[in-house]
Amino acid sequence: xxxxxxxxxxxxxxxxxxxxxxxxxxELVEVVNALRAGGVTCIEVTMTTPxxxxxxxxxxxxxxDSAAIGVGTVLDSETARAAILAGAQFVVAPITDLSTxxxxxxxxxxxxxxAFTPTEIVRAWQAGADFVKVFPTSTVGAEYxxxxxxxxxxxxxxxxxxxxxDTVADFIKAGAAALGVGSSLVTKDAIKNRDFAGLTRTAAAxxxxxxHARGG
Numbered sequence: 001x002x003x004x005x006x007x008x009x010x011x012x013x014x015x016x017x018x019x020x021x022x023x024x025x026x027e028l029v030e031v032v033n034a035l036r037a038g039g040v041t042c043i044e045v046t047m048t049t050p051x052x053x054x055x056x057x058x059x060x061x062x063x064x065d066s067a068a069i070g071v072g073t074v075l076d077s078e079t080a081r082a083a084i085l086a087g088a089q090f091v092v093a094p095i096t097d098l099s100t101x102x103x104x105x106x107x108x109x110x111x112x113x114x115a116f117t118p119t120e121i122v123r124a125w126q127a128g129a130d131f132v133k134v135f136p137t138s139t140v141g142a143e144y145x146x147x148x149x150x151x152x153x154x155x156x157x158x159x160x161x162x163x164x165x166d167t168v169a170d171f172i173k174a175g176a177a178a179l180g181v182g183s184s185l186v187t188k189d190a191i192k193n194r195d196f197a198g199l200t201r202t203a204a205a206x207x208x209x210x211x212h213a214r215g216g
Contacts, residue, residue, distance in 0.1 A: 004108045007068050007089050008130055010042055011110070011178050015210040017042045017092070017158065018203070019072060019182035021049050022191075025058035031186060032059060032067050034196035038203025044072040044092050044180070047079060053086040060087035070110075077103040084109050092180070094135055096124040104128075112158060118148060121155060131156045131177060138162030142170035149175035165205060172213035181206065 002010070011017060018040050022028035032043055045056050052071070059069050070090035071083035077099035080091050084107050091104050094114040104111035105128045112131040115121045124132045137144060138161035145159050159171050160180030171179055185206055190199045 002065050002068060002089065004110050004130075007042075008110050010068055011090070011131070011158075012156070014040060014042055014207065015172065015176075015178045015214070016040050016185075016206055017044050017070070017178060017180045018185050019044045019046060019160070019180055020186050021046050021182075022055060023050060025055045025062075027191065028055050028059050029062045030194075030196060031191065031199065032063055032069075034199040035186075035203045036063075036067055038200040038205075039207045040185075040203040041067045042070070042090075042178075043067055044070045044090075045088075046073040047071060047075075047083070048073050053082060056083060056088050057086045060089075074100060076100060080104055080111075081107075090130075092133060094133070096120055096127070096129075098127050101127045101129055114160075118152065121148065121152065121157070125152075125155045131158045133180060134159045135180075136161035137171075142167065142174040142176075145171060145176055146174040165202075165209060168206060168209040169213035172210055179210070 068089045071088035072092040074080050074093045080100045080103050090110040092112045096113040096115050110130040112133045113124045113129050114133040114135040115124045121132050134157050137159040156177035158178045163179045163181045164184035
């Protein structure tokens with residue numbers, strides 16, 4: 001079983017967290033397998049997924065430690081605890097809820113609360129966040145991350161929203177520790193048409209751009 005330190009390192013090393021809204025555990029496992037084949041191993045299952053906790057539990061049993069399965073769209077500590085007990089290996093939230101950070105720290109599960117302003121970002125970090133999800137970044141772009149990193153270079157920022165193949169390099173060069181990527185990676189058409197080979201190619205393309213932007 002992966003430790004919190006190993007999962008944090010995996011998120012940073014790959015530089016991507018794939019955000020998935022699957023219709024069931026079977027579909028999720030197929031998507032996870034396709035993403036793994038492309039090199040993406042950190043998967044966030046949102047709580048807006050039908051029967052999300054059961055989906056997470058089933059996926060963990062199937063994929064084991066070959067991928068890190070986390071939970072997203074978590075709004076309170078009760079949901080965070082339930083997801084952790086279902087097997088979630090990291091917790092992502094669109095907001096900063098201090099009780100959620102506290103429960104994740106208590107269970108030694110990496111937590112990525114959402115924040116936007118410098119004050120919110122610092123408060124999330126000081127409360128015990130392992131990463132801070134900067135959300136939404138679709139309207140402000142990579143320059144905002146660069147501006148935030150200026151006075152706050154010690155905080156691991158994960159911009160989410162507006163991240164696609166055309167903007168990956170900009171966000172990484174701006175100083176993002178990793179990127180939260182949803183529909184531009186796991187497209188509805190790919191899932192609907194069961195184009196898992198295409199999903200693998202897209203995942204590999206994202207990782208290649210992260211690597212290139214990092215100077216690799």
